[in-house]
Amino acid sequence: MPAVARLNPPDPIDALLSAHGLRRTGAARLVLGWLLAHPDTSYTHAQLQAALQESSAADGPGAGEGGTLDRVTLYRLIDRLTQVSLLLCRVDANRVRRYQAMPASVQAMPHFECQSCHRDSPLAGALQGNAFDLEVAAQNALLALQALGYQGLSLDLAVRGVCADCATAASMAPGPELGL
Ligand SMILES: [Zn+2]
Secondary structure, three states: OOOHHHHOOOOHHHHHHHHOOOOOOHHHHHHHHHHHHOOOOOEOHHHHHHHHHHHHHHOOOOOOHHHOOOHHHHHHHHHHHHHOOOEEEEEOOOOOEEEEEOOHHHOOOOEEEEOOOOOEEEOHHHHOOHHHHHHHHHHHHHHHHHHOOOOOOOOOOEEEEOOHHHHHHHHHOOOOOOOO
């Protein structure tokens, strides 16, 4: 293990943003940092904006300009973070979207492996609210195994099939059967 790596550990939030191809802006650090610090809470857009404003006010003047995060920036950021599966989005009983940091148990899941173009893509965005059902199922399975004494558990869910792009291309190709 190289000693140099220990001297200057990268900021974990910056590392996450970089690893997912996102720019390390003050706003991105603020939003992801807050959600990671409150992993068990899910927020609506409005609740998250209010929480971030309160926290920057509580830090006092001069604590940072990241607190004045406008609505549009926040919405875009949340969308991007959800697309790359850093956030879990679910729709609550009132059909309002709520966001929380992706639980560690499902950080590697679920993903989709296309058998045609072999692209591997995260599914949380496509599943939307249903991603939460999978997370609950995963948590329940892990808890049940833990109760039986299993240790060091992790879970990876891959869905295999043909992606929408490949399916569309196949249906447009000339063939004996014309589709819809
Ligand atoms: Zn494909």
